[in-house]
Amino acid sequence: MSVSSRPFRVLGVQQIAIGGSDKLRLQKLWVDMLGLELMGTFRSERENVDEDICAIGSGPFKVEVDLMQPLDPQKKPAVHATPLNHVGLWIDDLPAAVDWLAARGVRFAPGGIRQGAAGFDITFLHPKANDEFPIAGEGVLIELVQAPPEVVSAFSRLAGAPA
Structure with a gap:
């Protein structure tokens, strides 16, 4: 599959x-x-999480490191059950990515595209495949994050690609 078709x-x-x-x-x-910088906190009963949002780097190349504990260790989701809870990837066109991936059998976690803790639109690839959607994170929860225009532009300049 060529990159140009994605x-x-x-x-x-x-x-x-x-x-x-x-x-x-x-x-x-x-x-x-x-020495990571503490940028803020996020608490959600629905997501059973109390998290500190930290950062490495700056500007469009800043990477968040979210330190999470469950509000209730007996409830789901169990954000503490796997030490590496998830990896988030900047995506230049999140709706197009979701449509394209789902049409090719990628399984998404429930919830659809929604606003995440940092204010960006997000969705998650499910860690486990099933019969209907045979492609998944193979045990890793993967967050797809809509990159804001300045991030798209910065990464495009870095890669020498059109923004």
Whole structure:
């Protein structure tokens, strides 16, 4: 399959999300020891998460590192059950990506395209395939994130591709 037939581009890593039972322990490593900047917090009963949003880098090349703990360890989703909870990828055209991938058998997690914790439109590829959708993350939850225009432009300049 040629790249020109794909109606979207994966530009780069937008985030990684790390889960644990105690985000203060995660902060000790990522903020105190490694020096990541704490940018904000996000709490959601529906998503059973209390997270700190940290960052590496700056501008359009900034990568979020989300440090997550469950609000209730007995409820789903269990954001702490896998230490590497998910990887987020910048996408230049999220609706086109979703349509194209779904038409080719990629399984998405429930919820569709919606606004994520950082304010960008997001959706998730399911970690497990099924009979109806035989392509999935092979055990990894993958977040697709709509890149804002400045990120699309910066990555395009970096790659020498048209924006």
